[in-house]
Amino acid sequence: MAPLPPRELLSVIEAALLGSAAPSPAQRVELLHAVRDAAPAFRTLLSYPGPKASDRTQVESKEVRLPGMPPITLDDTDVQTALKLSDELNLNEIECVRLLVDANREWVLYGREPLEIYRLAAGLWYMERRDLITALYILLRSVALDQGLDADLMSEIEEQIQPLFNDGLRQRIIALVKELNREEPAGIGRPSSERYVLDFRGALVERRAIVSRERLSLSHCLALSALIKLMSPREVKDVFSILKDCAAEANQNSSVELQITYGVLFSLVATFISDALSTPEKASLSSSDSSFRREFHELVMRTGNNTTIEGFVGVVRLAWSVHLMLTQDRSNSREMSDIWSCLEIICRQNSFEFLREQVLKTAAYQNDDEDIVYMYTGYTHKLMMCFISHPTSRDKIKEIKEKAMTALSPYGPPRGHREDLGRNGEQVDEPTNEPFVSLLELVREIYQKEPELGNGNEELWTFVIYAGEDHTNTQTLVAFLGLLSTLASTKVGAAKVYELLQGKTYRSVGWSTLFDCLSIYEEKFKKSIQSSANILPDFPEGDAQALVAYLAVLQKVVENGNPMERKKWFPDIEPLFKLLSYENVPPYLKGALRNSITAFIKVSPLLKDAIWNYLEQYDLPVVTAPLGHHTATQVYDMRFELNEVEARRESYPSTISFLRLINALIVEERNISDKGRRFMGIFKFVYEDVFGPFPQRAYADPLEKWELSLACLEHFRMVLSMYDIKDDNIYASVNTLAPSSIERQLPLLELLKDFMSGKVAFRNIMNIILVGVDSLTNERTTQTYGIILEKAVHLSLEIFILVMERDMALADIFRPLYQPLDVILAQSHRQIVALLEFVRYDYLPQIQQCSIKIMGILSSRIVGLVQLLLKADVGKMVIEDYAACLEFRFDDFQVIEDTKDDVGVLILQLLYELCLDPLTCGPVMDLLSTKKYQFFSKHVGTIGVTPLPKRNSNQSLRISMLHERAWLLKMLALALHISDISSSVYREACVAILYHTFGQCAENFQSTSLFDSRALTSISDVPAKRNKVLDLLEVLQFRCPDTSMKYPQLLSNLGIESKIEEILRNSATFENGGVYYYSERGDRLIDLDAFHEKLLQMSQELNPQLSENEKAGLKESFHHLLKWAWRYNKNLEEQAAQLHMLTGWSQIVEVAVSRRMSLFEDRSQLLFELLNASLNATTSPDCSVKMAYVLTNVSLTCMAKLRDERFICPAGTDSDAVTCLDVISSKQLPNAACNSLLFKLVMATLRNESSETLRRRQYALLLSYFQYCSSILESDVPPSVLRFLLLEEQEGDDEDITLQKVLKEHNELAHANFSIIRKEAQAIIDLVTKDAVHGSEAGKAISFYVLDALISIDHEKYFLNQLQSRGILRSCLSDVTNYLSKDSSLASESSQRFCTVDAQFSLLLRISHHYGKHGAQILLSMGALQNLSSCNLMGGQKKGNPRAISKIINERTGEIDKKRSLITPVLRIVTSFTSLVDSADFLEVKNKIVREIVDFAKQHQSVFNSILRENMTGANLLTLEQLSMAVSILSKVWAYEENEECSYIQDLFSLMHSLFSLDFGSLNFMQSPNMIENHKSELIAFGLCFSLVSYLYVLATKKNMRFQVSYGHNSDQQHPTLQMVSDLLNSVTLALERVGEEKYMLLNKIRDLNELSRKEVDEIIKVCMKQDCISPNDNIRKRRYIAMIDLCCMAGNRDQLITLLLQITECAVTILLIHFQDDASAKGLSSFSDELLPVLERLEHLKEDKVGRSLKLFHRSVTTLKEMTIRTMTL
Secondary structure, eight states, X not given: OOXXXXXXXXXXXXXXXXXXXXXXXXXXXXXXXXXXXXXXXXXXXXXXXXXXXXXXXXHHTTEXXXXXXXXXXXXXXXXXXXXXXXXXXXXXXXXXXXXXXXXXXXXXXXXXXXXXXXXXXXXXXXXXXXXXXXXXXXXXXXXXXXXSOOHHHHHHHHHHHHHXXXXXXXXXXXXXXXXXXXXXTTTTOOTTSOOEEEOTTSOEEEHHHHHHHHHHHHHHHHHHHHHHSOOOHHHHHHHHHHHHHHHHHOOTTOHHHHHHHHHHHHXXXXXXXXXXXXXXXXXXXXXXXXXXXXXXXXHHHOOOSOHHHHHHHHHHHHHHHHHHHHHOOTTOHHHHHHHHHHHHHHHHHTHHHHIIIIIITSHHHHTSOHHHHHHHHHHHHHHHHHHHHSHHHHHHHHHHHHHHHHSOOSSOSOOOTTSOOOGGGOOTTOOXXXXXXXHHHHHHHHHHHOGGGGTTOHHHHHHHHHHTSSOOXXXXXXXXXXXXXXXXXXXXXXXXHHHHTTTTSOSSOSHHHHHHHHHHHHHHHHHHHHTTOSSOOOOOHHHHHHHHHHHHHXXXXXXXXXXXXXXXXXXXXXXXXXXXXXXXXXXXXXXXXXXXXXXXXXXXXXXXXXXXXXXXXXXXXXXXXXXXXXXXXXXXXXXXXXXXXXHHHTOOHHHHHHHHHHHHHHHTOOOOTTTTGGGHHHHHIIIIIIITTGGGSOOSSHHHHHHHHHHHHHHHHHHHHHOOOOXXXXXXXXXXXXXXXXXXXXXXXXXXXXXXXXOHHHHHHHHHHTTOXXXXXXXXXXXXXXXXXXXXXXXXXXXXXXXXXXXXXXXXXXXXXXXXXXXXXXXXXXXXXXXXXXXXXXXXXXXXXXHHHHHHHHHHHOTTHHHHHHHTTOHHHHHHHHHHHHHHHXXXXXXXXXXXXXXXXXXXXXXXXXXXXXXXXXXXXXXXXXXXXXXXXXXXXXXXXXXXXXXXXXXXXXXHHHHXXXXXXXXXXXXXXXXXXXXXXXHHHHHXXXXXXXXXXXXXXXXXXXXXXXXXXXXXXXXXXXXXXXXXXXXXXXXXXXXXXXXXXXXXXXTOHHHHHHHHHOOOBGGGTSSEEEOTTOOXXXXXXXXXXXXXXXXXXXXXXXXXXXXXXXXXXXXXXXXHHHHHHHHHHHHHHHHHHHHHHHHHHHHHHHXXXXXXXXXXXXXXXXXXXXXXXXXXXXXXXXXXXXXXXXXXXXXXXXXXXXXXXOOSOSOOOXXXXXXXXXXXXXXXXXXXXXXXXXXXXXXXXXXXXXXHHHXXXXXXXXXXXXXXXXXXXXXXXXXXXXXXXXXXTHHHHHHHHHHHHHHHHHHHHHHHHHHTHHXXXXXXXXXXXXXXXHHHHHHHHHHHHHHHTOSSSHHHHHHHHTTHHHHHHHHHHHHHHSOOOOOTTHHHHHHHHHHHHHHHHHHHHHSHHHHHHHXXXXXXXXXXXXXXXXXXXXXXXXXXXXXHHHHHHHHHHHHHHTHHHHHHHHHHHTHHHHHSOHHHHHHTHHHHHHHHHHHTHHHHHHHHTOOGXXXXXXXXXXXXXXXXXXXXXXXXXXXXXXXXXXXXXXXXXXXXXXXXXXXXXXXXXXXHHHHHHHHHHHHHHHHHHHHHHHHHHTSOOOOBSSOOTTOSSOOOBHHHHHHHHHHHHHXXXXXXXXXXXXXXXXXXXXXXXXXXXXXXXXXXXXXXXXXXXXXXXXXXXXHHHHHHHHHHXXXXXXXXXXXXXXXXXHHHHHHHHSHHHHTTOHHHHHHHHHHXXXXXXXXXXXXXXXXXXHHHHHHXXXXXXXHHHHO
16 A cells, blocks of 8 residues: 555644544554555655656656656746756655645645745645654654553554664664755755745745754654664764764754754663663663673763863763663673773763753753653653662762862852842852762752652652761752752652751751851841941851752742641741841842742731731831832832842842742732722832833843843733722822822822833833744743743733723723823834734744734724735735644644633634624735635644544533634635635635535636646545535534532531522622623633632531531532532533534535535535434434524525525536426435435424424424425426427427326325324424414414424325314414404514414415315314404504594504405405305305305405405506405305395496406506516406406306396496407407417427527526526526526416416306397397407417317307307397
């Protein structure tokens, strides 16, 4: 199997070995396969084919073949770039072309300069190298270091790695460390080579720096390899040789070079120590290999002149000497001599000092890889433990100790306390330390880095006891105490050191010595003052240094001691304060005193108060004047010591310690009611005297500069975060006329004023930030004070955030003197850029978080921020920095305790908000839409679907990852939503998002190609990916933990369980006496402090009544409650994060489905997958109600789009033609898929945990599903039209088979839907009827619509019986009647009530429509007509106060209109009852049904009159429909009414008179620009004619009425006449001819549609008013499809109209026949016959092919009438 590319290999290794969870079985298998396949690449690490003449010739020919690819054509620039890469990187020419192709995949190379292309390709090559080295490093590290991984897996990996070393992998690494440093193409490049490449961010990086990082990683691999397989003698010599080469080139300012040297050094140290401690069978450098021991000893003992090389060789000598001691042959005197000679030179050159100062304490060592540093420190610990414990070396230690004890003290005689001394009292020309002192300091340094290594280390403590005995030299004592202070850094160590210094172990070293010495000097100075001496005696430097060392031990012991035990250790700390006020005490000693005092603050509250008292009694005062003023007199206070004493020394330990002590005391204060007013003097000292001039001061040690600033910044942050101010404080500050006294000033206000006016604190803090990312990074990695500087920058950024949280509240009051901070910052874009660029500082994530927060604040305040950044030419850089930071965060799995500080969450949220803002949206989207940032969408398929960490191990990280994915999805959804896809850039970005998220798209995903080859990225060339949206949903599906509380039994016994429940039930926030607070995202969480306070109050009330055991139990129970509250908050945050990610998921799905569906290929399948997944998730027991609601909304969107998809032109063909088969073969899902969706929807609706709001959405989804399944054919296209069209397209009887097949499938689906619903019918109907009866108005309305839908699929009257048995229909009818019977309501819910009534009407109408006469009979039997007869359909007003009525008439108008709109469904129901009239016996009708309908018509005479007398010329469709139904009702029943008291007959006759002779084409409602609307209006109008002529038919046939030939001239009333019938017959004949011709032309146009041009097709669409169905980008086939649907609808309408016209004609002909056959009536028809005959002759000439009907019977009736007409004419 071919090995994976380096990037994929690294990805597999990282996923398995660096993930937050243990690797899955699949990941383990993938990892082992990947490592096995990568073995050849590791054996030939970084070995690449070199240049080749034949390949160079092929490239120069401009046509190259890459493996598995078609030929690639190159242009001149491509050739030059490839050859330049080959020459300068020592690469094969064909490989260079491959690099260019890969670079084009990563970045679009089109339009770039040749140099930029070269740099990108070279950068890509170095990235591949880096990935391969990193993969090897992770493998070696996981095997060599115990990182908690599975032992079996590590064993399997080691089995694969061991053979690599046997095959020469280590020799290859050694060679690379050396060769890569050469100035040649294979190394750092020739001097003339291009110096820079472009990294993945597009940033310029020096090639030398990249190669140095490679060498560093290789040196790490070399060091790790020594732990896996020991070096051979030859390898040891080679590494020793490389060490000297590296040491010669190492420069203290080059951290990377030093780190490389350290890697080589510790590979030797680890080899010697491991070999010495290993068993004989595993040793590689055993004593039997005497020749190597002799040769290497000679190499090690050679000395040189280069001190750096000698220093590193000295460390090797130390490791070699330990190796010799542990493996020596005591009988071999030569070896003993070698060991002693080696120890001699080690001590003479003081290798201990070099190892401590030049290795362990350097910034390069401290900033190296954390795991590597731990390994280095661990082996240094092993080295020194072997050294101090071996008898031979112990003898040497004893010797150097004795020498150190007899040496002269390096500290001189007492000096004047104002003479210049170095920091901490060190003299400028300090002599070199004694070896013993250096040894102590080295051991101290080791355990200062890893204190845990000292736990249980008996050898170490044995050495400590020995080293502490009989000190006669201050320097050794100081070194020893320094070692003790380090060992006291752990709880165990602190206890042990405390016991050691209790006085039992050492005679002269102990706590009593410290406190006695302090008391002696205090007494001495006091006597000196009492004796009126002018000058205090000087403080001996040696004593001062010893006291400093003692105090450091005291500080560590108190800080790390057991909290309960340390309270008893030092009962009297007053001596620590007594020397603070004396001028002659060195500042560094005062610093040590205050640092030790600071440690006691947290011992107990009582001790803290005592410290305040002692400070006021003994420490130097802070004499202050009002802010901005200075005292006239000079006293020895802190200001004097700072400016006169420490400033001359250029060292400030006293001031630094003072600020730290004060900060630690103030932060523990609980009484902050005075807003810090009592500390105003201290603030003034910090503000004016310390921080103001701190940049201008001189510093002997730059570390102190940043320590001093850090202490000031801590004070400022404390002021801004601890105190709050109210409006009265602000106004008091502003309204004071005279300068206020210091007691009236507030530190917070004064600091805010400084920032809001750009004064000293603002300027100094801004200057700290202006250090910049690059300088900070350099200082952080090369200087020991870099970490302190980093903290100062972090605090500065935090202070800016705190100020911006408060400045807006003060700005309005303080203007114009003071401005919001953003206004101050906007005065220079350099300031804003400096704040924002720290997003790329990745050494401390908190700095990135602050920078992002500041960006978020500024973006909401500064209107043109993005434009400002673009104008300053830094916008692209800032976005790139954010992208790189986000990329790094995606690859990092660090735990973030507070999820709101997660860098990934902050960046994505900020980008999302910038894209939402109309002012910043455009520029930001322009940048993010470039191909460079498509990694946002790529991460959906990587980070997005990565399994979440386990809750019990990494819940905070789990929450952060959920929020990260939520913002990522929301941002991508927003990009899809607002992108203008007419732009190629935005279109490509959208396609990329869809491809990476949904796994498909309908077009090629590629940019302008560098090469005309399919080798470049194209989605069409890549197999369809898995739909990552489904994977994302799987990640989301987990059950959140239960947040309920199980109270301890003791609380129930004490009767306080109810009190606690009452506290938790109270939803008030802690500010209002409750225990809750609201997070930034709106989650209501428990405030632990407030809850704790409530529990404490409860405990204090109960304590007097409890025994000691009960008190302890109560304390434990309350602790249990607090732990529960903490877990409750975390679990609630996780639930919110889960819902947040689901919201983001729903947004990208809904936006993609609703707005970007055209960019997908297999749309129906995609929608089905989304629907299926959403419903599956909804039915899951892990799905909460809130999640189910979101998922149901997604399902609704998908279902709606699925309905639309059915009638969108089918895809998947290259032809532009459409056929009728396309119309009937709509893209409906298979029946099995539909059945599956319905079943899951039913299960989701019946889920146990639900709510009415959720069910309303589920009911809507169910209705949408039924609409989808209701018909696969357009309802306006009758089968006859389809058969005709199919007959034209297909041969034989295929058209019937096709149509029957479609109809059969539809019927099968309908029956299957019914069966699925019926299985759960009881539960469904119970649920729906419950909501219909007891739900809210909105719930009732949609519940009735669901019942309506269930009736529509009822095939066995099953659901009808269910509803009848539950009384739903009767209740529904009663509700409708009550609503219509009431006067117009002004209730707020009236609109919703109207919707419910409308839904109830829909259900009643469905009953009558679906079950026909049976349904009508059921409604009639329930008294429907009687109920409707009693209703007030017109919404008339009751009588009352006219003024009151006029006052509310406008408000009631809308309600009345709504009621009147219900006239239509009422008439529809009554119309359904008339179906019972036709089949009823005359007498029965007269007594029952007809009587009730007639009564209804009489009861609502005003309604019928209003409708019948409507002016038809301006009528709309609704008016026409109402008129048609009113006439239909009256025409069916009024013929049986003998008492004409309602004037309906005259109304009907008047309608006949106006309609029968009308030219319908001239009416206004027939002049709409929408042809389809015109056709519908015409159909309704002729339906009205049919009802009227039917009425005449009943009068003529059943009541034997005979009509006059024409109107009488003297009659006031209108009566039907034969002339009217003749006029109607004439109009219908004309209409038949016209409509038949229209249908014929429409069918021909459909048949010839594929021959029409785009313009002609668009004209058809325009006539049908369907322009909104197409877009300019739609092809001709889609346009023809839409046009065909419209033409088919129009043809169907014409077909229906022909049927209706024929029915009208038959009625009219029958009426005329009756009159002609009646002898009495036939008289006088001669002249009438003359007019009638031409009409009948035209009817005879109607063609069947025009009307599409058989006309035999019709022609027979017409012929009969014609014959009678002729006969009459002849009479």
